[in-house]
Structures are given as structure tokens and as C-alpha cells.
Amino acid sequence: MNELIKNKSFLLITFGQGISGLGNTFSVFLMSWLLYDLTGSIFAMGTIWFVYVSSMIICHIISGPYLDRYDKKQIMIFSEWMKAIIFLLPLISLLNGSLTAEILYIVVILLGLIEPLFRPACMSYLTSIVKSNNLLKANATLESLLQIMMVIGPSLGGVMIGILEPQTIIIILISLLVFSGIMLLFVPKENRTWAGVEKNTWFSEFKEGLYFFKQNKLFLWIAGLIFFVNFGSGATQPMLLPFVLEELNGNSLQYGLISSGVAFGMLLGSLIVSSFEKVGSLKFIMLGALTLSGIFLMLIGSVSEFYLAFTCILLYGLFIVVFNINNTTLYQQRVPDNIRGRVFLVRGLLARIGIPIGAVTGAFIAEIIGFRYLFILLGLITIIPCIIAWNLPSFNQLNSHAGEDTKKVSI
Known part of the structure; x- marks a missing residue:
């Protein structure tokens, strides 16, 4: 564990995993709450989760073959910043009073298409910065952090919705995702030669x-x-x-x-x-x-x-x-x-x-x-x-x- 703590790249990846995990659980919770506030329908809240999971499955099918063509570092940064861009859509809609259920469904679909990129890229990248004998501890650490985010995400979302305006919460979420991407800029590229990779x-x-x-x-x-x-x-x-x-x-x-x-x-x-x-x-x-x-x-x-x-x-x-x-x-x-x-x-x-x-x-x-x-x-x-x-x-x-x-x- 001391080796992992001294590994700056692993610490940055851990931070990125934490922000990504919190953003995923918190964002869908927030979208569900906004949809319920608009429609008053419990069924609509259920369908938004179904749409989210279905979008992730589509992403797995489409993106799987292409993941190995690119540096995993760039994929993780792309995932964080793209989610930040997607959240601009509900933010702008809230600010000008034009938020609709259709917009929220679009946001959830786009999030579902982006979310599955980060974790597979992170798991694959981990082998470039962590020694083989430390992989089990590294995976356990990242899994612990992910589960903590899953526990506190909905609770934190409920507290923040009670004291802050939705647009303020979205601004905070966008800021965290942008900052996470910036932190990932400082991790090294994969220890792999990309020239001549057959496509x-x-x-x-x-x-x-x-x-x-x-x-x-x-x-x-x-x-x-x-x-x-x-x-x-x-x-x-x-x-x-x-x-x-x-x-x-x-x-x-x-x-x-x-x-x-x-x-x-x-x-x-x-x-x-x-x-x-x-x-x-x-x-x-x-x-x-x-x-x-x-x-x-x-x-x-x-x-x-x-x-x-x-x-x-x-x-x-x-x-x-x-x-x-x-x-x-x-x-x-x-x-x-x-x-x-x-x-x-x-x-x-x-x-x-x-x-x-x-x-x-x-x-x-x-x-x-x-x-x-x-x-x-x-x-x-x-x-x-x-x-x-x-x-x-x-x-x-x-x-x-x-x-x-x-x-x-x-x-």
C-alpha cells in the first residue's frame, strides 16, 4: 500500500475514479429528481434508469473494438470533459426556464453513451502504472472508493437539492468533472507504442x-x-x-x-x-x-x-x-x-x-x-x-x- 500511496499517477487516477463515480451516481439521481419535479410520475423516474442502462449497453457494443486504438489516458479525459459538456444542456435550459422531460431524457441517453468509457479505460491503464504484484490492492482501493461514491452520491444529492438551486448543483458538478480531466493530464501516457497499430x-x-x-x-x-x-x-x-x-x-x-x-x-x-x-x-x-x-x-x-x-x-x-x-x-x-x-x-x-x-x-x-x-x-x-x-x-x-x-x- 505504501508503494501505491507514493505512486502519483495512481493517486491521480484514484481521484479521477472518485469524481467519475460520484458524478455518475449523483447525476442520474439529479436527473430523476428533476424529471419527477416536472412530471410527478414515479413511472417516469423508473424509465429514466432503463434508458440510462440501455444507452450504456449500446456504448459497450459500439465502442468496444475502438478502445484499444487510443491512449487510455486520452479516453478518460475525453469521458470526463464530455460529461461536463453534456451537463451544459440542462444548465442552460434551467437558466432560461425551458427545461422539459425530453431534454432530461436526451441528457441521460448521452450520459449513458459516455459513462462506460471511463472505467474500462481506467482498468486497462492501471497495468501501465502499477506493478503486477500490487494490482489486487490497487483494484481493491479503486473499488472501495467507487462504493463510497455509490453510498454518498444519492445522499449528498438529496442534501444539496434541499439547500441549493438545481442550476448551482449542476455548475458544481461541471466544475468537478473539468477539474478531474485537468488532473488526468498529468498522468503519463500508456507504456505502449501506437505507431503502426493496425486499424x-x-x-x-x-x-x-x-x-x-x-x-x-x-x-x-x-x-x-x-x-x-x-x-x-x-x-x-x-x-x-x-x-x-x-x-x-x-x-x-x-x-x-x-x-x-x-x-x-x-x-x-x-x-x-x-x-x-x-x-x-x-x-x-x-x-x-x-x-x-x-x-x-x-x-x-x-x-x-x-x-x-x-x-x-x-x-x-x-x-x-x-x-x-x-x-x-x-x-x-x-x-x-x-x-x-x-x-x-x-x-x-x-x-x-x-x-x-x-x-x-x-x-x-x-x-x-x-x-x-x-x-x-x-x-x-x-x-x-x-x-x-x-x-x-x-x-x-x-x-x-x-x-x-x-x-x-x-x-
Whole structure:
């Protein structure tokens, strides 16, 4: 950790990740509030999240093959400054009194198309400034910061909306994004030669990113596990409000606490992972953590006390992030440099697809079998693929030396 603290480039990246994470959670919260203030429609608030996630999926599809053509430093700066420019649209509309729901939807769509660029670029760039033996701690640190931003973003947004005008809040947000981009100007370029990089068609490069998963069965199976994890997450989050109010006889404060439970658990898990110098059996840690997350998701459906439900949701988030951090480190160590960016984006695409599918499917299932059986079913959907993975030969590669089983990708 001392090496990371002395690494000025890593500190600047950490700052940029923090601003980006806060901006993402806070901005969509702000757009939702402005839309509700304009329309008074709860349904409209729900649709704005669906539009946001759908836009991010489109970005993953389109931008994946192109990410590796450019310096990741420039991509991160572009992402921060472009978001600042996008926020000028609602700011100008608020100042001249012409803000409409259509403008807010346009803003959310544009944010969704830009937001997925920063984190894959950041994860790929990290290997240029951090030694391999420090990647796990670096990833855990960035994940901790991201979860802190997810926890305080909506709360901070609610406080600021109560004391400041919306246009003032947007000006602050724009200023932070611009300053973040300026800070990133001081990090070095990637340690990579860009001259002579072959530029193929979009389809051929996207196919190359997909081919990595076909050629490396371990990563293909892990991508499948991530899909089921995000399916469960997408189904769980929208159901927490009716679950707390109807099944636990809770109130709005308890709903707020349990909604933040996953983020608190992820923060705690990130801090735990960052305290270890190195891991033991990676197969045991990753699959074990994922299996335990499914067990605690099942337990949510069997408890009647709020504090037990909160404990289960916290531990669910804790074990999910243990899997995520080790998974990210695995990609950084074993994916070839020339395709790492597009592989991260393809992985993100596979992961994010599970969220809207889970949200729609979960609501439908809850109507038929109820909330409690829904959580039990979601837990099983996580546990069963893990049981299968324990017995697959591909997962034995998790304990092999980093990089020795990764195949070079060529089309």
C-alpha cells in the first residue's frame, strides 16, 4: 500500500475514479429528481434508469473494438470533459426556464453513451502504472472508493437539492468533472507504442474481442457467472422497496438503509481484500465468494426482521465484491495488452445485459410467486452455476501461474 500511496499517477487516477463515480451516481439521481419535479410520475423516474442502462449497453457494443486504438489516458479525459459538456444542456435550459422531460431524457441517453468509457479505460491503464504484484490492492482501493461514491452520491444529492438551486448543483458538478480531466493530464501516457497499430473494421475488431472468450474457456465461463450475478442484482434492487414495506413492515428510512446495504457490504469487502498481500487458491476464493453471495441472497427471502435482512444484503454485497475484485485482477494479468480494452468492454456488455433482463423478469416473477420465493429463486440462480463451475476443468486454470494459460488472440 505504501508503494501505491507514493505512486502519483495512481493517486491521480484514484481521484479521477472518485469524481467519475460520484458524478455518475449523483447525476442520474439529479436527473430523476428533476424529471419527477416536472412530471410527478414515479413511472417516469423508473424509465429514466432503463434508458440510462440501455444507452450504456449500446456504448459497450459500439465502442468496444475502438478502445484499444487510443491512449487510455486520452479516453478518460475525453469521458470526463464530455460529461461536463453534456451537463451544459440542462444548465442552460434551467437558466432560461425551458427545461422539459425530453431534454432530461436526451441528457441521460448521452450520459449513458459516455459513462462506460471511463472505467474500462481506467482498468486497462492501471497495468501501465502499477506493478503486477500490487494490482489486487490497487483494484481493491479503486473499488472501495467507487462504493463510497455509490453510498454518498444519492445522499449528498438529496442534501444539496434541499439547500441549493438545481442550476448551482449542476455548475458544481461541471466544475468537478473539468477539474478531474485537468488532473488526468498529468498522468503519463500508456507504456505502449501506437505507431503502426493496425486499424481494422468495427466488425472484425469486435469479433476479435469476442473470439478471446471463445478461445479462452475460463473467461467465457466467468462471463456467464457475471451474467447470472447481475441478473440477480437487477432483479433484487427494484424489489427492495415493496419487500421492506410489505414483508418487513418497514418505513422509508429502513428502505434507504437496506438500499445502501449492498454498497456498504461492497465497501467492507473492498477494504478486506486490500488488507491481504496475496491470495491463496483463486478458484476457492472466487467461486466460494460467489456461492456465499447466493446463499445470503436466499436467506433474505426467509427472514422477517429488518436487521437480519440488512445483514444478509450487506454480506451479499461483501462476497460479490470479493469475486469482482479478483476477477478484474485476473483480466489485467492474463488478457494481452493489445486487446485488453475491448475485452473489458465485452465483459461489461455481458454483465450489464443481465441487469435490465433481471429487473423485468424479477418483477414478473414476484407478481406470481411473491417476494420471498423470488429471493430464494435468485439465490439458486447464483448457486447452481457455481456448483457447475466447481466441477469444470477450465476453472482449475485459476490456480495456474498468471498468464501461462492465456492464448494469444488472432483472427
